[in-house]
Amino acid sequence: MSNNIGLYIHIPFCKSKCPYCDFYSGRASENDYDNYIKVLSDNIKTWGKKKDKAVLSVYFGGGTPSILGTERLSYLLSMIKEFFNIADDAEITVEVNPDSGKTLDFNLLKRTGFNRISIGMQSAVEQELKALGRIHSINDAEVTVKRAQKAGIKNISLDLMLGIPYQTIESLKKSIDFCTNCGVTHISSYILKIENGTVFDRIQNKLELPDEDSQAKLYLFAVDYLKKLGYEQYEISNFSKAGYESRHNINYWKCGEYIGIGPSAHSFFNGKRFYYNRNMEDFIKNKTYFDCCGGDKEEFIILSLRLKSGLNFKEYKARYDEDFPENKIKIIRKYTDLGYMVLDDNSAYFTPKGYLVSNAIISELI
Template structure:
């Protein structure tokens, strides 16, 4: 029986960023305590449905760190008390640099957290202002230092590309900042204007880089991060050797996971389902079936998000037959155009191919 991942959604933020479409809102300590009790109830429920061991736990949001170290530790204690957690499990919590200045990292480390992901987005103040962030680059640096002092050395920083008024020089400045902090992982992704966000409402007034400039940002980041020792392993993720996110790789490898919290998605026993974007649905434990998961098309689509790509032997082992000649012919055409590479073992995107991967994958499957 394969080990699974656990995702815990913390739907609270001090303020809502204008680009964010994740389910979150403002809270206070009473709300945080009440939500913690509801979470614990659902953790106990799901532990009765799951016999699998757990290989990764990820606290996302929202801003999980607004709960504070004691409530986060209490939630993790309940998970460890109710699920079979593998001894080398990766246990991540997202931290906002604003709360990272005060949170007790020693308490988090003692509770079992061994990885943190810091939502920095940029090291350039005017870009942070554009994004509505309530922290400075120095706050992020302090957060990294405090986490390391507590013994948590597996640290990721988020970096956004395509921010209004961003330049190649300012992107380089942010990348240099991340490398200078000595973090082990960097998530670097292009800004998307999502429906329902404040940026979407004002999209015609935003001075955003055009598609050619965004492509230049992305290709520069891939090359420059590699020169600094951060190898790309997924479209938007780069890591020092051995520090790739186990939790994220489980998603892209079509591994199963349980998501607990309003708006959280799950893939378990071949089914994809989710909680609605409301506290009441979550409190009532109401989930909605999405679709069957893990079929051939989904496996190809998710595998190709990884730099390792579609490994033919893995595909054959899972589906009991080889990749079709029709698919291979299509891949060869994209390889000839420089968007993919293919050999006897696997097919994968080049950095140029990753930029248009959604379009290519739609054609392939």
């Protein structure tokens, strides 16, 4: 196993719960934030005993990490630096909601060590934001980006959602143009999935959602238009300027190891996958649950094919001491002929339209 890992910190708080969201998060008080910081600090100290492994990326996700405010975020990162072996050039990301982001002290965050900001905008069209239950305005997003840039943080990502209520090619183009006009270096563009138990799940028959064909057209338009604007697709839902790919997420797709701290957080460490339950009680006790042994052949295929670089046959052989099976090559050739995949001497990967049916193809490969 590699001596390098990623570190994920889950912040389970939001000012309001978005109707499409299935992540473990909810509303809480300032006192709740402080109590959580104490528990989180204790767990950081416990996990920090794994100092033999260098941390190449730290990611604060949620929920809404920015809701904690500048001082708490800076304190947590200082704790992590004290108890973990953080690489000098580590990528350190915090997710930011434009509503709370417009009041953060990005100068202090940068001095503490944060060097990447991921902003959950979702759309630059007010009607779409309202339909998604977002509490911020388009102006909030623009202000947040500019304030982070003014502080000298160049690595900034904006989230966009595809297939959302009222969305058209024209409105998606408007959202993409907003991102590029802001000068961000990274764009994540996810197709909306209706998750069980969410508000959208209960009211989906009333939602003005694009049908499956329209969703596919929106996705393919985004891939093509972003490429024209200088954002290369490097993963099924992620696009960046050269050199600004998310190192933290690439580590996931490369079967790299990582430690997740916080309720609902998952880990892959020392060859095992395990997780915290979606409740505070187990997290307070630092009680994790074994999921499975990670890094097997099927998992490597599934995760590698999320990346535009795809499944590398040399890496496969180096990991498992065997050539990639010929029967699977035949399956790939079939989908290459249909325009869903590309196959060369060293690798196989999906085309943009192949990503739209990738789950079905992968299930055949494994």
